[in-house]
Amino acid sequence: MKYLGVCILFFLALACGEQNSKKPGKQVVVVEGQRWSSEKAWEWYDKQPWYLGANFNPSSSINQLEFWQEDTFDPETIDRELKWSADLGMNLHRVYLHNLLWSQDSIGFLNRLDIYLGLAQKHKIKTMFVLLDDVWHPIPKPGVQPEPVPHVHNSGWVQSPGAEILGDTSRHDELESYIKGVVGHFANDERVLVWDVYNEPDNVAGQPGRRELEVNNKHEFSLILLKKVMRWAREINPSQPLTIGIWKGNIAHWGTPDSLPALDRYMLMNSDVISFHAYDGEIENVKKKITELQKYNRPLFCTEYLARGAGNTFQKVLPVLKKDKIAAINWGFVSGKTNTIYPWKSWDSTFTSEPKIWHHDILRQDGTPYSKEEINYIKQLTGHLP
Template identity: 75%
Template sequence: MMKRVLFAVLAIFIFSCAEKKETKPEPTPQEMAQRWSKEKAWEWYDQQPWLVGANFNPSTSINQLEFWQEDTFDPETIDRELKWSADLGMNLHRVYLHNLLWEQDSIGFLKRLDGYLKIADSYGIKTMFVLLDDVWHPIPKLGKQPEPVPHVHNSGWVQAPGAEILGDTTRHKELEGYIKGVTRHFATDDRVLVWDVYNEPDNVAGQPGRAKLELKNKHDYSLALLRRVFQWAREVNPKQPLTTGIWRGNIDHWGNLDSLPALDRYMIENSDVVSFHAYDGDMDNVQRKVDALKNYDRPLLCTEYVARGTGNTFENVMPILKKNKIAAINWGFVSGKSNTIYPWKSWDSTFTTEPKIWHHDILREDGTPYSQEELEFIKAIIQNKN
């Protein structure tokens, strides 16, 4: 009799445990991954020095595809130019990737990324990889890239994934392997400091010949894709923070989520650290952006600035960013095939010679500076002499 009672009690206990396990399963790693808390974001950021660097594209590459494809990957130039940036004191570069490179040769692509990171790490430079980009030509193509259009700003840059995939939400899932494959491969790699998951979503190309190729209602497609990209990256749950930079709109709205468009609000709400672009010629506007974004009480990274012709110079912007310990990542380093020494207006104006005032970039291809005085300023402010 006693044995039957004991067996009955044991059976009830086992059933009860099983029922509890079934109704309250342990969360999976994917379910546990979520936006970093403010405390975690600041704990990460407080361990960093003042982060200073450039959006890096080697002078021999017209765009992301030429940068990374096997036939045109140029470690010699990369090594030379990264040494120059390290000599300036730079410690972080923002580097663009492309989904077509993954489709073309995922294994080779990852090897080349690792090769780049080895070079950068040898000079003490961390990397922020940019996974997707809505800027410039809507139809990217693998293979040999076009030669630069003389005297035209960034004539060969391409969007990722481009209009064909972006404009068909049933194809967005094609990017899952790329997003997860790259982030998972480097998810615990100390050489990668930050993931910028999507540059300037809903930037509509306005250049002659490109505007007619752009998507209608691009905002809706970009938001739909951005949601999935964040989801995929969160499922990988890398040790590095995720971000996507706010870049447009009324500055007065930047610090108030309720006044932002849906896409911009989503960008802020889902970034572990808040990034932004600041090409403003009026330094009061740069400061207003900083003040507005401080409302979110998260680390701030300025991932694009410098447009000298508007008054947006290193001398004007860097002191604001340094004072607030905001990462300072300017556009362009060595002048080359991107032609970004020419201003944006070169798309619809004619230039026949090098502009007197460079728009972006710091050095010529031989390593000499556009401005020695500017170069000395950059060195001094990085080395705490300004």
């Protein structure tokens, strides 16, 4: 009878969580599973070095699918570019995955992840895997990926799972085997440092021809899916922490969860370590974000920054992050098929040649730097100057 009572309470709790997830606006925050205590998070993080790295996508891949599919998986390029990263003193990369890769070939996909982790380990680089992503094209398709649109930022990047699954709650459970399969396979693998569960939930594609494909009331569907994904990941109970990075909204409210929208509040209250994005041109805004997020008393990871044209540079951001041992992961490493040297506004403006000021990325495909001054600055911070 005691066991039956516990089961009843458990399923009632799940039912309440589902019911709450469909209501926009303020609501009680459900903390899924066994979220790490702040003490456990700090005990783990205090043993770690300061992490510096990039959002890594090999220059030969336009998106997550081309990165990992069997026909286009490119260990030679990956190995070469990881070595260049290690030469700068980088020791952590954030790497995007995709649910379609699991549906397409789960065993092969896991094998390729293992190959990647082996290459990263060879260069003493840890990995933060990103499981889902609400950014750019809403309709991902497996197979041969499109060629880049010349001079256009991230013309081929795709959302995961995309609008067709995200906007149909009856299809959300199709993702359970992907989440549990990938997290479960690497749950005790020391090469994986952190799981970034869902990148920028509720980021709506506004590019021509894409806005019409998006999910209406996307923030509601993203929250419903995120709750399920967190529950599945907690059921695996990996040895690594889970996080979902806050990325938008009024900075002044970031440290007061009751003032946040339901989705942002859920993200912060269910992360073992707190992650955030900081493309702010004013460095005072980056400092304000840090001040607000430090109120949660958890380790901080800045998982995206670097927008040179807006004044968001290595020289401005890195000293602020290093001072408080906040992991620093910029967007982009080697310029390639993603075209992220071009700014976001390249969707609305016409570029006919390489921009004078690169938006993201650090190196050209031959390994030479966009800026020798930047390279020397990074090496100085990491102790890798000759």
